Amino acid sequence: MSYNTFGHLFRVTTWGESHGPALGATVDGCPPGVALDASQIQHWLDRRKPGTSRHTTQRREPDAVEILSGVYEGRTTGTPIQLMIRNVDQRSKDYGNILDTFRPGHADITYFQKYGLRDPRGGGRSSARETAARVAAGGVAREVLKALMPALRITGYMVQMGPHQIDRARFDLTQIDRNPFWVPDAQAAADWATALDQIRKDGNSVGAMIEVVASGLPAGLGAPVYAKLDTELAAAMMSINAVKGVEIGAGMEAARLTGVENADEIEMGENGPRYRSNKAGGILGGISTGQDVVVRFAIKPTSSIHTPRSSITRAGDPTEVVTKGRHDPCVGIRAVPVGEAMMACVLLDQLLMHRAQTGQIGPLGRIGA
Numbered sequence: 001m002s003y004n005t006f007g008h009l010f011r012v013t014t015w016g017e018s019h020g021p022a023l024g025a026t027v028d029g030c031p032p033g034v035a036l037d038a039s040q041i042q043h044w045l046d047r048r049k050p051g052t053s054r055h056t057t058q059r060r061e062p063d064a065v066e067i068l069s070g071v072y073e074g075r076t077t078g079t080p081i082q083l084m085i086r087n088v089d090q091r092s093k094d095y096g097n098i099l100d101t102f103r104p105g106h107a108d109i110t111y112f113q114k115y116g117l118r119d120p121r122g123g124g125r126s127s128a129r130e131t132a133a134r135v136a137a138g139g140v141a142r143e144v145l146k147a148l149m150p151a152l153r154i155t156g157y158m159v160q161m162g163p164h165q166i167d168r169a170r171f172d173l174t175q176i177d178r179n180p181f182w183v184p185d186a187q188a189a190a191d192w193a194t195a196l197d198q199i200r201k202d203g204n205s206v207g208a209m210i211e212v213v214a215s216g217l218p219a220g221l222g223a224p225v226y227a228k229l230d231t232e233l234a235a236a237m238m239s240i241n242a243v244k245g246v247e248i249g250a251g252m253e254a255a256r257l258t259g260v261e262n263a264d265e266i267e268m269g270e271n272g273p274r275y276r277s278n279k280a281g282g283i284l285g286g287i288s289t290g291q292d293v294v295v296r297f298a299i300k301p302t303s304s305i306h307t308p309r310s311s312i313t314r315a316g317d318p319t320e321v322v323t324k325g326r327h328d329p330c331v332g333i334r335a336v337p338v339g340e341a342m343m344a345c346v347l348l349d350q351l352l353m354h355r356a357q358t359g360q361i362g363p364l365g366r367i368g369a
Contacts, residue, residue, distance in 0.1 A: 006235075006236065006239065006345070007029070007345060007346075007349045008227065008349055008352075008353055009029045009349055009352040009353055009356065010027075010028075010029045010030065010141065010144075010345060010348045010349040010352055011027070011028045011029050011349075012025055012026070012027055012028075012134070012137040012345055013025065013026040013028070014130055014133040014134060014137070015133070016085075016087075016125075016130070016133065017119055017121070017124040017125050017127070017129075017130075018087075018119075018121060018123055018124060018125075018127030018129040018130070019087065019119070019121035019124070020087060021086065021087060022084050022085060022086045022087060023084075023085055023087065023129065023130065023132060023133050024065075024082065024083045024084040024085055024133050024136065025083045025133040025134070025136050025137040026080055026081070026082055026083075027070070027080065027081040027082075027083065027137050027140050028080045028081075029349075029352070030070065030076050030078065030081055030140060030144060031076065031078065031144060031352075032075070032076055032077055032078030033075055033076065033078075034075060034076045034143055034144050034147055035074055035075055035143065035147075036067075036071050036074070036075065036076050036081075036140065036143050037067070037071070037074055038065050038066065038067050040139060040142075040143055041065045041067075041083070041136050041139030041140065042063075042064065042065055042139075043139070044135050044136075044138060044139040044142070044337055044340075044341065045063045045064075045065055045085070045132060045135050045136060045139070046063070047135075047336075047337040048063070048131065048132060048135045048334050048337040048338060049062070049063040049132070062088065063085055063132055064085065064086070065083055065084070065085055065136050065139075066083070066084045066085075066086075067081065067082070067083060068082040068083070068084055069081060069082040070082065076140075076144075081140060083133070083136045083137065083140075085132050085133065085136065087129075098120055098321065098323070099120050100313050100314045100315070101311060101312075101313050101314075101319055101321055102311050102312060102313075102314075102321075103303060103304065103309075103311065103321050103323055104303065104309040104310070104311050104321065105300070105301075105303030105309075106123060106126070106303045106304070107123060107126035108120065108123070108126075111124070111125075111126060112314070126241065127241070128241040128242060128328075128331055128334070128335075130241065131240060131241060131334075131335075131338040134240075134338055134341050134342060134345075135337050135338055135341045137341065137345060138337075138340065138341020138342065138343075138344045138345055139341070141341070141344040141345045141347075141348040142154070142344045144348055145344060145347060145348050145351070148348075148351060149216065149217070149218070149351065151216035152214065152215070152216045152217055152347070153214070153215045153216050154212065154213070154214050154340050154343050154344055154347075155173065155176070155212070155213050155215070155340070156182065156210060156211065156212040156213075156336040156337065156339045156340040156343075157173075157176050157182045157183055157184050157210070157211055157336060158181050158182050158183045158208055158209065158210055158211075158332060158333065158336060159183075159209050159210070159211045159296070160208060160209035161181070161192050161195070161196070161206060161207075161208045161209075161330055161332065162195070162199075162206040162207060162208075162330075164188065164191060164192055164195060165188075166183060166184065166185040166188045167185055167187070167188065170185045170186070170187060170188070171184050171185065172184050172185065172186065175189065180193075180333065181193075181333055182333065182336040196329055196330055199329050199330070200329040202307070203305055203306030203307040204301075204305055204306075204307055204329070205301040205302035205303075205304075205305050205327070205328070205329050205330065205331075206301050206329065206330050207298065207299055207300050207301045207330070207332065208298075208299045208330055208331075208332020208333070208335070209296055209297070209298050209299070209332070210296065210297055210299065210332060210335050210336055210339050211294065211295070211296045212237075212294075212295045212296075212297075212339040212340055212343050213292050213293065213294050213295075214282075214292065214293040214343055214347060215292045215293075217282065217288050217290065217292075217293055217347065218288065218290060219272075219273075219287070219288055219289055219290035220287060220288060220354060220358075221287065221288040221347070221350045221351060221354050222283065222285075222286045222287035222288055222350060222354075223286070223350070223353055223354075223357070224285055224286040224287065225286070227286075227350075227353070228283070228285070228286025228287075229283050229286055229287060229288055229293070229346075229350055230248045230281070230283045230286060231286060232346045232349070232350065233246075233248065233293070233295050233342075233343065233346050234246045234248065234295075236342040236343075236345065236346045237295060237297040237339060237342055238297070239342075240297070240299075240335060240338055240339065240342065241331075242299050242300050242302070242331055242332075242335070243297045243298065243299055243300075243335075244298050244299070244300050245297065245298040246295065246296070246297045246298075247281075247295070247296040247297070248280075248281040248283060248294070248295055249278060249279050249280045249281020249282070249283070249294055250262065250279040250280075250281070251281075251296060254279065257279070261279075262279050263279075264276065264277045264278060264279055264280055264291075265277070268367075272290070272367060273289075273290070273367055275289065275291055278291050278292060278294065281293060281294040281295065282294060293343075293347075295339070295343065297335075297339060299331055299332035299335050301330075301331075302327050302328050302329065302330070302331045303323075304323035304327040305322075305323060305327070306322055306323070306324075307322070308320040308321065308322050309321050309322075
């Protein structure tokens with residue numbers, strides 16, 4: 001299986017399966033001399049790990065990260081950083097009844113059609129468990145970004161669960177860490193808890209929409225034409241398990257707007273150009289404008305549900321599938337730290353490419369000078 005690596009200068013290769021002995025990431029291209037230890041990475045993994053509330057899978061994984069290489073006396077050496085997370089709570093027997101059956105909505109059937117075999121234990125490589133490795137790599141990226149761009153802030157949160165949306169009039173960033181949904185709306189968090197309890201009792205699942213914002217980013221990041229900042233972000237978010245759609249800025253809503261409504265008017269401020277709106281999501285022509293970079297992605301409902309669904313066996317015979325085991329009724333909840341991690345990895349990669357081409361972090365064009 002190829003294509004397990006993403007990035008250009010900051011390159012991440014993830015490895016491992018849902019029910020194997022371990023999974024992890026190899027991070028190549030990390031600059032030397034950056035302060036790094038396992039606790040800095042563990043902070044982000046603790047936000048993603050399962051079993052943190054009744055609204056996520058009850059699989060008990062500590063997701064304890066081990067740094068096997070690339071760090072000496074608390075600082076990165078510039079050599080590949082090997083990160084490992086051991087699996088300690090697998091229940092492969094939960095999947096014994098689907099050894100020869102394809103689960104609707106899962107990658108079981110396409111993996112088999114492509115490779116002629118598949119790992120039925122939790123989906124193997126296609127499992128959302130793979131995203132733990134991305135979060136670990138994102139933890140490394142965050143520490144480098146902290147050193148190079150201390151003003152940068154990456155914040156993710158849920159804005160929709162099924163038909164339920166947040167009320168932007170109640171938007172409060174301080175609420176994100178106070179509820180299990182990572183939602184900046186206290187009332188929405190309470191309402192969603194009730195709704196998701198019922199979905200779980202019904203043996204069903206529900207989709208979600210995640211928004212990730214990067215603020216404090218300088219103008220000038222992005223490499224047109226084929227490594228545009230928005231191109232790289234869209235690809236990174238779409239690569240996350242269960243993602244079926246990505247938006248930048250106004251996104252799909254832009255199709256309903258006129259040119260007058262969509263154009264972000266520009267004026268000169270004390271510290272350079274500023275914009276009266278941000279329909280572009282902080283990116284023009286694939287290059288950052290200095291505004292907040294805003295990305296949203298849609299997560300489909302968890303395909304592993306307790307409600308019978310029609311399918312076929314490897315022999316082509318009709319059957320019904322009920323997926324046993326421990327699964328998220330809304331996998332979008334734990335996708336928030338994953339989206340943040342992918343944003344961090346892409347921004348660092350773009351920053352390193354920008355420095356390689358221009359020799360600096362800030363923009364080349366000095367408007368108003």
